[in-house]
Amino acid sequence: MSRLHTSPASPTSPGFWRSPVRGPWFTSVLGIVLLGGITALFVTGLLSYAAYNPDLSSVNDKTPDKGLLGFYLFAWPTHPYWLYRLTQGVHVTLGITLVPVLLAKLWSVVPKLFALPPARSLAHALERISLLLLVGGVLFEFVTGVLNVQLDYLFPGSFYPLHFYGAWVFIAGFVVHVVLRAPAAVRNLRRMRAGKGPEEEAGGEQDFLLVSPRPAEPTVSRRGALWFVGGGSLLLFGTTAGQSFDGPLRRTALLAPHGTADPGSGPGGFQINKTAASRGISAGETREDVWQLVLTGPSGTVRLSRAELLELPLHSSALPIACVEGWSTGDQWWRGVRLRELAARVGYDADAAPDVMVESLQRHGAFRTAALRSNQVRDPRSLLALDVNGEPLTPDHGYPARIIVPAAPGVLNTKWVARMTFGDL
Secondary structure (H helix, E strand, C coil): CCCCCCCCCCCCCHHHCCCCCCCCCCCCCHHHHHHHHHHHHHHHHHHHHHHCCCCCCCCCCCCCHHHHCCCCCCCCCCCCHHHHHHHHHHHHHHHHCCCHHHHHHHHHHHHHHHCCCCCCCHHHHHHHHHHHHHHHHHHHHHHHHHHHHEEEEEEECCHHHHHHHHHHHHHHHHHHHHHHHHHHHHHHHHHHCCCCCCCHHCCCCCCCCCCCCCCCCCCCCCCHHHHHHHHHHHHHHHHHHHHHHCCHHHHCCCCCCCCCCCCCCCCCCEEEEEEECCCCCHHHHCCCCCEEEEEEEEEEEEEEEEHHCCCCCCCCEEEEECCCCECCCCEEEEEEEEEEHHHCCCCCCCCCCEEEEEECCCCCCCCCCCEEEEHHHHHHCCEEEEEEEEECCCCCCCCCCCCCEEEEEHHHHHCCCEEEEECCC
16 A cells, blocks of 8 residues: 555645545635735725824834835825724724634645645745745734734734734735745636546645545535635624624624623713723813813913813814724714814914824823824814713713814824824924
C-alpha cells in the first residue's frame, strides 16, 4: 500500500486530512466571498479612521507614527449627516457576518498550512508567506474588532493603533495572496461548473493538497456545507444589524452591546456609551451655579453659564449618534447654540470659523479632548447642545452641554463640555 493510503498520524501527511468537503472549488467559493467582503471591510475601516480627522490635531491622532499609511486622509464631510452611521454600521455588521465564512475558509485550507517542504519555488514561498500574514492578520483583526464591539478590551494597548496597523499587515498579505491565487480560483470555479468531480478539479500541486487521497465517507455535500456556512452568516447578520436601525429591529441585535431596548424612556431614552459616573463626572461640578463654558479666541476669553447660553439664539438639528462599535441612535432633536456663533463671540466671522479644540470635564478617557475641523464648525447643524427632544440633557447624555456634529464619530461629539479653543490646528 502506498504511503498516501496508510493511516498517517502527522498533519504534514496529505492523508491526515480526510474530509471529502475540502477541495479547490469549495475553497474558491469561500475565497470569492471573502474577496468582496474583506475589500469592503478594509475600505470602510479606512473611512472610519479618516472620520476621526487624525491629521487635524495630535489629540485626534492615535497612530502618530503612521507615516505614508495616512496618504489617503481627507477632511471628513458633514454631508450626508448619516454618513458615518452608514459606513461604520456596514463595517461592523459585515465583519461579524463574515465570521462563519472566515472560519470555513481557514478550515478548508488548513492542509496547506502543514504542507512540506515549506517552499518548492519562489512563487510558492511568496504564497506561503502571504498565507501566514493572511491567517495571522485576519484572526487578529476579527478578534480585536469583535472584542471592541462588545466593549471587552482584553488586548494590550489601545484598540485604535492595534487595529489600524494590523489591518495594513493583513491587507499586504491579502493582496499578495489574491494576486497569486486568483487565476487558480477562477479556474477551479470554471471546472466545477463544467461538471468535473473532486478528482478532476485539482488543477495544480497546491490544489491537490486540498483533495484528500483517502476521503472519509461524506456526511454532507459541499453545497450543503456552503448552505450551513451561509445560514450561520445570516443568523449573525440578523442578530447584529439591528444596532444600526430604529424601531423593532433594534431588539434583534442580541450580539450588540447597544442592541436591546433603549435605556429608560422619555426624551433621554436612547443609547449611550459612557455614563457620567464612569467618566468621574459629579453632580456638584455640573450645577448651574458652578459650571461655566470657557471660550477662547483672538479677542480673548469669554465665560458663559448655562443660563447665559440659553439666552443666545438657539437652533435645532435632527441628528443621530454613531459610534465606532457600530451602534447608532435614531435621529434625536437637539437644541443649542451653533458652534460658528460661539466662534463669533471670540473674534471670528461666523462664516469663516476655524477649527476648534473641545475639552470635557471628564478626568480620563482617550477622547476627553477632541478637535473638530472648520467645515464641521461652520455647518449650521453643528451645535453646542443644551437640550434634546424638548428637555434638558440628562447627565449621561452630557449635561450641562455637549457637542453634536453631523456625520462625526460619537467620540467627537464631546459630552460635559468645559472649554472650547478656536483657531487653526
